[in-house]
Amino acid sequence: MNPPDTSTSSEIEPCERLKNRPHNIAENLAADSDWTIDDARELYGIQRWGMGYFGISEQGNATVEAPTINGVKTIDFSEILDGLKQRGLDMPVMLRLENLLDDRITQLNEGFASAIRETNYHGEYRAVFPIKVNQQNHVIAEIARFGERFNHGLEAGSKAELLIALSTLPSNDSLIVCNGYKDEEFIDLGLQARRMGLLVFFVIETPKEVPIILRRAKHWGIEPLIGVRVKLSTQVDGHWSNDAGDRSLFGLSTVQLIEIIDLLREAEMLHCLQMLHFHLGSQIPNIRNIRDGVTEACRFYLDLIKEGAPMGYFDLGGGLAVDYDGSASIDGHSRNYDLDEYCVDIIESIMASLDPHNVAHPTIVSESGRWTVAPMSVLLFDILDVNDFQPLPLPDPLPEGIHSSIDFLIDILRHIKVRRLQENVNDAIYYRDKARRAFQTGQVSLRERALAENICLTILHQVAQQVPEMSRPPESLLSIKDSLSDIYYGNFSVFQSLPDAWAIQQIFPVMPVHRLDEEPTRHAIIGDLTCDCDGQLNQFVGTAANTKTLRLHQLRDDEAYCLGVFLVGAYQETLGDLHNLFGDTNIVSVRVTEAGQLEFVRELKGDSIGDVLSYVEYEPQSIYEQFRARAEKAVREGKITVAQRQEMLQLFSESLRGYTYFEG
Numbered sequence: 001m002n003p004p005d006t007s008t009s010s011e012i013e014p015c016e017r018l019k020n021r022p023h024n025i026a027e028n029l030a031a032d033s034d035w036t037i038d039d040a041r042e043l044y045g046i047q048r049w050g051m052g053y054f055g056i057s058e059q060g061n062a063t064v065e066a067p068t069i070n071g072v073k074t075i076d077f078s079e080i081l082d083g084l085k086q087r088g089l090d091m092p093v094m095l096r097l098e099n100l101l102d103d104r105i106t107q108l109n110e111g112f113a114s115a116i117r118e119t120n121y122h123g124e125y126r127a128v129f130p131i132k133v134n135q136q137n138h139v140i141a142e143i144a145r146f147g148e149r150f151n152h153g154l155e156a157g158s159k160a161e162l163l164i165a166l167s168t169l170p171s172n173d174s175l176i177v178c179n180g181y182k183d184e185e186f187i188d189l190g191l192q193a194r195r196m197g198l199l200v201f202f203v204i205e206t207p208k209e210v211p212i213i214l215r216r217a218k219h220w221g222i223e224p225l226i227g228v229r230v231k232l233s234t235q236v237d238g239h240w241s242n243d244a245g246d247r248s249l250f251g252l253s254t255v256q257l258i259e260i261i262d263l264l265r266e267a268e269m270l271h272c273l274q275m276l277h278f279h280l281g282s283q284i285p286n287i288r289n290i291r292d293g294v295t296e297a298c299r300f301y302l303d304l305i306k307e308g309a310p311m312g313y314f315d316l317g318g319g320l321a322v323d324y325d326g327s328a329s330i331d332g333h334s335r336n337y338d339l340d341e342y343c344v345d346i347i348e349s350i351m352a353s354l355d356p357h358n359v360a361h362p363t364i365v366s367e368s369g370r371w372t373v374a375p376m377s378v379l380l381f382d383i384l385d386v387n388d389f390q391p392l393p394l395p396d397p398l399p400e401g402i403h404s405s406i407d408f409l410i411d412i413l414r415h416i417k418v419r420r421l422q423e424n425v426n427d428a429i430y431y432r433d434k435a436r437r438a439f440q441t442g443q444v445s446l447r448e449r450a451l452a453e454n455i456c457l458t459i460l461h462q463v464a465q466q467v468p469e470m471s472r473p474p475e476s477l478l479s480i481k482d483s484l485s486d487i488y489y490g491n492f493s494v495f496q497s498l499p500d501a502w503a504i505q506q507i508f509p510v511m512p513v514h515r516l517d518e519e520p521t522r523h524a525i526i527g528d529l530t531c532d533c534d535g536q537l538n539q540f541v542g543t544a545a546n547t548k549t550l551r552l553h554q555l556r557d558d559e560a561y562c563l564g565v566f567l568v569g570a571y572q573e574t575l576g577d578l579h580n581l582f583g584d585t586n587i588v589s590v591r592v593t594e595a596g597q598l599e600f601v602r603e604l605k606g607d608s609i610g611d612v613l614s615y616v617e618y619e620p621q622s623i624y625e626q627f628r629a630r631a632e633k634a635v636r637e638g639k640i641t642v643a644q645r646q647e648m649l650q651l652f653s654e655s656l657r658g659y660t661y662f663e664g
């Protein structure tokens with residue numbers, strides 16, 4: 001540990017200047033009058049991840065570019081925010097944009113249809129939406145409605161999801177694909193639906209399901225439609241690579257597959273086996289993995305036909321990825337292909353494998369969830385507060401002789417030099433920690449410790465300012481900027497609304513939905529309302545690579561500052577939990593008409609405090625009663641008056657009915 005150097009008076013001069021200049025690096029990004037909305041587009045990468053659905057208006061507001069039958073209509077987020085306010089819908093709000101869902105369904109079905117024409121494929125395409133990706137009633141109802149013209153079906157992984165599928169799908173020609181382990185009741189429901197003419201496929205996950213299917217089919221006298229989910233050896237890149245391969249949780253080994261074929265043949269039911277199913281994993285970033293998987297699956301398809309199964313359906317599961325960070329790469333948050341390439345590559349791979357064997361082209365089924373619903377939802381929340389990690393102005397002159405650690409810190413501050421920045425940081429941290437230890441033993445007072453912390457912070461800010469002047473700054477110095485960034489506290493819960501950001505470090509695009517014509521001068525991470533250090537967003541879509549801070553605007557007094565987290569329609573609502581008892585947010589579905597008008601189609605109030613308490617087995621009424629008894633006792637004891645009791649009880653019952661989030 002080198003002591004800070006002592007210097008000549010000429011070297012002290014810069015320090016005097018430093019004392020007078022702003023300490024915060026972000027503050028030094030003085031608002032640039034040349035800033036344009038193109039700069040904002042570039043900074044937030046909206047053109048890279050926005051899929052053409054989002055833009056920025058000349059007024060500096062985010063926009064939705066909503067496809068309608070009369071072309072794309074632009075809606076300003078300010079209109080959406082005003083509409084929410086007028087309807088008394090507090091932040092946070094999960095905004096669903098119906099036009100985008102409609103467009104995605106159309107694109108997926110038309111993408112395959114045009115690839116089928118282009119490649120002269122003789123089979124058809126059928127989409128099924130996996131209910132687990134977003135089971136919300138309104139979303140499934142819209143998928144069924146928008147998808148009716150394409151016979152867009154549903155995938156059900158449980159009895160509850162099967163009930164949704166059976167009751168929601170309008171067309172008997174839409175597929176219902178049943179995955180997951182199925183008990184007798186599940187099988188009975190599917191068989192009865194077959195009798196009604198619905199195209200329900202049981203995809204066998206384990207040989208144990210076969211005797212149940214055979215027994216119940218015989219009992220009811222109904223022939224089932226059967227699929228087999230195979231385990232491919234193709235490995236995929238990305239986060240969900242364990243969904244494929246020998247150790248994947250789901251899917252049949254070749255040994256199990258043979259067992260099933262033999263069981264079906266023995267029962268004279270092999271003609272019911274018509275679907276091959278596989279799922280390589282969600283969010284597959286690399287198209288090569290998809291091609292390889294399809295090619296391997298075709299070998300299974302061919303041999304199942306050789307075994308005597310009629311087949312006819314080739315279900316490749318989900319995996320069609322979303323380019324969350326707009327990098328168009330094989331990074332797990334992205335993908336190196338688009339929809340057209342996906343469709344053509346799948347079809348070509350099937351044809352290349354099956355045509356040499358003169359096997360009829362199967363109906364291609366895909367279970368794209370994420371790609372279908374991710375863009376439709378935007379989480380909107382306001383910023384409540386900022387912790388800006390700025391040092392306070394230092395006393396002038398700086399006091400000396402209090403404690404040696406503080407003297408050293410002052411000395412470091414006076415002699416910060418570009419060529420010694422790392423040493424300056426090491427020393428500053430060392431003496432700050434020494435001051436902290438001295439506080440513990442009573443040698444340094446609280447006020448003195450605060451001074452030491454403030455000087456250290458000032459040093460770090462000044463070092464961060466000078467790092468760009470270094471020719472080859474080390475990573476440890478580059479990251480100082482991030483460790484000094486602001487924390488913007490948002491009115492939302494990561495665990496409830498963006499669980500994947502916490503659980504699997506998923507990056508979602510985040511950006512302010514207004515003030516985009518002003519340069520954002522702060523560098524920040526975003527903290528949520530939960531008292532949990534994991535409740536933060538600290539990875540963002542960057543211009544070149546993803547970054548640890550997001551540029552945001554300085555808050556203005558009495559003016560709301562609203563951020564949007566985009567592409568959150570898949571999995572987030574479903575996986576969200578009640579950490580700190582923050583419940584479901586308000587949900588609003590909007591539609592843009594062909595005349596370009598914004599319609600608020602549906603509003604769903606978020607959970608009340610009473611609701612979330614009941615989810616964790618409290619009865620709001622009995623809680624109220626317990627509190628009432630306590631208030632009554634306080635009256636009896638003369639601690640409060642009857643009128644004060646009334647006030648308390650009213651507040652208590654209003655709180656039970658109130659929103660779980662911060663109410664402005």
Ligand SMILES: Cc1ncc(COP(=O)(O)O)c(C=O)c1O
Nearest residue numbers: 279282283318319367368369370
């Ligand atoms: C069997 C099955 N089908 C479809 C999906 C949906 O995948 P994605 O959302 O990537 O389209 C999943 C999700 O992992 C799945 O397990």
